[in-house]
Amino acid sequence: MSSDKFLNFGGLLIDGKIEKDRVKLYYILEDGRLIEWVDEEKFYPYIYISPEEENKVLDEAKALGCSILSEFKKNLFSEKEDMYLKISGEEEALAKLKYRLNRVWEDELPPIIKYVFEKNIRFGIQYETFGEEYTPLNVENHYFNETFGNLLDEDPIKYYYVKRFFEAIEQPIPRIAEDVARRLGYDKDRMLRAIYLSRIANTPLASRMPPSYFIKALYYLCLKSEGYIIPTAEEFARGESSRGVYGKAALVIAPEKGVFLNTYVLDYESLYPSCIDVYNLSHETINCGHPECRKNGVPEEKHHVCLLRRGKYSVLIGALKDLRIKYYKRMGKDGDIRAKIVSDVLKNILVICYGVTIRIKGLANPSLAESITAYARNALKTAWKIAIEEGLKPVYGDTDSLFIVNPESKRVQTLVDRVKRELGLDLAVDKKYKVCIFSKAKKAYLGIFEDGKIDPKGLAAYKSSTPTFVKKVLKETAIELSKIESADDIAKARERINRILEEREKDILQKRFEVEDMGFSVILHKSSQEILNSYVNAQSYQCAIQLIDAGIRLRKGQIITFAKVKPFHYRGNKFTVKPINFVKKDEINLQDYISNMHTMMAQILEPLGLEKVGSKDRHMMLSNWFE
Template sequence: MSLKGLLIDGKIEKDRVRLYYLLEDGKLIEWMDERKFYPYFYVPLEVENVIFDEATALGCSVSSEFKKDLFSDKEDKYLKISGDEEALAKLKYRFNRVWEDELPSIIKYAFERNIRFGIQYETFGKKYTPLKVEDHYFNENFENLLDKDPIKYNYVKRFFEAIEQPMPRITEDVAKKFGYDKERMLKAIYLSRITNTPLASKRTPPSYFIKALYYISLKSEGYIIPTAEEFARGESSRGVYGKAALVITPEKGVFLNTYVLDYESLYPSCIDVYNLSHETVNCGHSECIKNGVPEEKHHVCLLRRGRYSVLIGALKDLRIKYYKRRGKDGDIRAKIVSDILKNILVICYGVTIRIKGLANPSLAESITAYARNALKTAWKIALEEGLKPVYGDTDSLFIVNPESKRMQTLVDRVKSELGLDLAVDKKYKVCIFSKAKKAYLGIFEDGKIDPKGLAAYKSSTPLFVKKVLKETAIELSKIESADDIVRARERINRILEEREKDILYRRFEVKDMGFSVILHKSPQEILKSNVKAQSYQCAIQLIDAGIRLRRGQTITFAKVKPFYYRGNKFTVKPINFVKKDEINVQDYISNMHSMMAQILEPLGLGKVSIKNQNMTLSNWFK
C-alpha cells in the first residue's frame, strides 16, 4: 500500500502483528503483518524432557541460537522458546533462568523485522532503510570520533540518521487526538525514533525508554540480554553505600562578578570517559585491578569498551556537540531533540540505583565516585591557578572575579587531567551565600534573580515574603562595588522595617499570606491521625465544610491566633476561611525574618526575637 504513514504503534495478536500508521490528515491506518510472529524468550541449553513436552503441548516451538554473554564476551548456545504470550506466561516459571522475557514483544518484533517506530514509511510493513543524510556540521564535529572510538561513532551515526529522517507535518488538531500539543507530539515522535518504541503515553516512566534502548542495543550487538540479577552482578540485595554527590560548603558572604563553571553532562560524561558499564566495573581481569575507582574498592576494565558506557556516551555527544549547539542558534527542531536527549541522559545514573534490570550498586557507586573526584580536582586546580572558588555543588564550581587567562587554564587542565569538559555556564553580578549548602541568591547583570533553595522562594512560601525577597534583590542588583554593599544593607533595612509595619498594621491582602502544601495522605488517614500538623488542621476544617480532598492535592492555609477545634488547639485556617483580624502577625514577622535569613545573615544581619507587637528591627541588625 503506498500511503505515507508514520509508524506509531503495534499490537501482538496471537501469531500476527497489527501495526498502526498515522497519516498527515490525522487518520490512523491499521495494517496487519500476515507473516507469523511469535513472542519468545531464551532458556539454558540443558532442559528436562518433561518441560519440552509441556512446551509442545502449549503450542510452543523450541530452537537453538548462539548468543554472546555480556560479561565474558563469549558466545554460547541458548534455547529459544517461541509461542503466544499466554503460553509463554504459563511456561516460563518452569525454568530456573529465563532471558529476555521482560522485553515487550512489540519491541522484539520491531527488532526482528527491522522496522523503526516514529519513522514515516511510503509502504506499510516496509523495513527501515534510512535515507542517506549528509550534514557538513555533523561530519565536522564527529569525523575524529571514527578513529578514536569507532564503536561510539557507529552509535552516534545510527541515532543521527534515525532522528534526521523526514518528519511529516503535524498539526495542532492531529496532536490533540493523542492528548498532546504540537511541540509535545513532536517530542513524542522523536523519542519514539531514538528508542525505537511505540509512541509513548504520558504515563510511561522515563526508565522504560532507557531500558528499551539499552536492551535493543545489546541485541543488535549479538548479546543475550542479562537477567536483572545478572545486571546487578549478584548485588541486588544490597543497597548503594557509596558517598553521595559532593557539595562543598560555601564561603558565607556577598560576592561580585561570580562565574559558575559547569561540567557538561557530568554523570553521562563520567560513564563515557571512565568506561563505566555493568560488565566493566569489577571485571574479572587481574590486570585491570590497578585501574581503581577513586575513594571506592571497585576497579574498571581496561580491555573492553563498556556497552552502557558507549551508548550513554553516544547520546551525550550527539546532544552536546550537535543538537544543543544548533538549538542555541535558533533551530527549534534541534532544541526539541536536545531536550529529549537530555531527559534520557538525566536518568542514566538514577536507573543504576533503583530500576530492576539496570540496577547495579557497584556501577552506581563508581559513577558518583568519579563525579565527586571531578569536582574535587577542579577545586584543587582552581586554587593552584590562583583563583578563588567559593562554592561547589555536584557539577558546578563558583569562582569569584577570575582572570580570563587563569580560568581558561583551569578549563584546559581539567580536560587534560580528567578528560572532562568544564565550561562557563553563567555569570552573576552579585551572588550571596549563607553557610547552608544548595541555597544561594544569584543576580544577573540585567537585574534578574536566580534563587536556589531559598526558604523565601519555595513554592509553599507566602507571596508576601516572596515580594520582600524581590524587593531585596532589586537593592542588591544596584551593587557595583564592595562600598555599595553597606548602602544596599541600609536600604534593605528600611524595606524590612516597612514590611514589618505592614504586617503589624495589617496592610496586606489575606491571599498573600497563604502557605501552600501538598497532602501526602488521604482524607481518611488525616481524620484518623493523632498528629495535628498545620496541613492536617487545614484539611480537617475543609473536610468538615464539605469540601472533597484527595491525596496529592495542594491546599493553602494562613496562620491565625490559636483557637480550639474538635477539642484540639489549632493555629491555622484554610485561606478562604480567614479574616484579616485573625492573622497571627507575630508569627508572620518571625516567618518573614527566618525565611529571609539566608540572604540577611551574609549581609551582616543577626536574628530577631519577637516579644510583642511593638517590636522593631533594632534586635535584628547587629
C-alpha cells in the same frame, strides 16, 4: 479507524499490539487517519532458556504448542557466543513454562517490542509501505561531519552509535495537524517530543511511562541490534544485592559565608553522563576479570574498570550526550526550535542515567552506581584543587559546579585546560553573577546577574510553598543588592534593606496586605480518608480537614493553600491555620508572619550582617532583629 492491508502510501508508525498470533501495527497519515495494518505472518512471543534446562520443559512445551529453536547469542560479560534455546508460543503457555525454570532471558520485554526487534522495525518513523523494515534515509550533513568527523578515529564504536541515533532522529517528520495531535492526547509540541522519543528509544508513541523505561528500552535496543542476549536483572547486578544508597553522595563543598562580587560559575556539563562515557563505566566493565585491569582503580572505591573493552552502557550514554551537547543543544541556541526539542528529549533521558543504576530492576548495579559517583566527586575535588594551584579563589562547590570569585580570564582558561588534560572532562563557564550571597548552608544561595535578574537556589524565601508576600520582600532585597558595584557599597545596601524590612513589618502590623499574598501552598501526600483518620495535627492536615468538612473533594497530590491565623478550637483540637479562601484579614496571626518573614530571609540577611539578636520581646520589632 480504517483497516487496509494494501495501501501503498506512507504513514508514521505510532503503536502496535499482538492479538493471539497476529500483529497489528498502527500508522497515522498526514490527513489524520489512523491506519491499522495486520501482519499475515504469525508471530508468537518468546523467551530464551539455557540448553541445560531443556529436559525440564521440552515435553510440556511441545504439548502447549510451543516451538523450540537453537540460537547463538553473545554474552555481554564474556563476549563469547553461547547457545540458547528460543521457545516461542502463546503468552499463557510461556507463563506456565517459566515457573519450572531456574533462569529465563528476555521474558520482561513486551511482545510488541520483541516483534519490532525481530522485524527490524522502528517506531516513530514514517514508512512508504506498511510493515516494511526500517531502512534509514541518508541524512548526513556538513555540520554533522564537521562535529563528529574526528570521532571515527578516536572512538569508532561511539561514532557508530552517534551516527545511528542521528539517522533515526533526522528521518522525515510528517506534518501533524493540531486536531490530530489532540486526538492522540497531545498538543502539537508534545506530539513532536513524543515522536522523537519514540524513534530514539524505539517504543510506541502511546507509551506513558517513566523516563527509566525509555533508557532501559534504549539499552536493550542496542544490545539486541548487536546480537547480544539481554542479561537478566541478576546478571546486570553481577550477583550483588541492593545496598540502598550506594557509596558516597554527590560532593558538596561548604560555601564561604558572605557577599561576593563578580562570581563565575564553572560547570561540568552532563557530569554523570560524561563520567560514564570518559571512564568507560558499564555493567560489564566494572570489576572485570582481567588481572591487568585491576590497576585502573576507581577513586576512593575498591572497584576497578576494564581497560580492554568499550562498555556498552558507557558508549550508549556517551553517544546520546555528545549528540545533545555538541549538536542539538548548539543548534537550539541558534534558534532551531526542532533541535531544541530534540535536545530536551535527550536531556530527559540522560538526567537519569546514574539513578537507574541504583534502583531500576534490569539496570541496577551497586558497583557501577558507586563508581559513577566516585568519579563525579573526584571531578569536583580535582577542579577545586587545580583552581587553588592556579591562584584562583573557589568559594563553593556543588556536585558539578565550581564558584570562583573575581577570577582573571587567563587563569580560568588554564583551569579549564588542565581539567581537560588531567580528567578528560569538559569544564566551562556557565554563568556570571554580579553579586552572589552565601549563607553557611549548602545548596542555598542568591545570585544576581548584571541585568538585575535574580537566581535564587534553595532559599526558604523562594520556595514554591512560601507566601507571595515574602517572595516580594526577597525581590525588593535583590534590587538593592544589584546596586552594589564595590565592597564599599555593601554597607549602603544593608541600610536600604534594613529600611525595607522595617516597612514590610509595619505593613503586616497595620494589615496593609492582601490575604491571598499570605498563603502557604503545600502538596497533599495522603488521601482524604488517611488525613481524617490521622492523629497528626500538621498544618496541611488542619487545612485539608476544614476543606473536606466544607464538602470540597481532595485528592492525593493536590496543592492546597492556607494562611496562619490566631489559634482556634476545631474538632476538639487547637488549629492554627485556615484554608486561604476561608480567612478574614482580622484573623491573620500577624506575629507569626513577622517571625516567618525574618526566618525565611535569614539565609540572605545573615551574610549581610543583619542577624537576629536575642530578645524577650514577643512582638519581635525590627530593632530586635538587626545590629
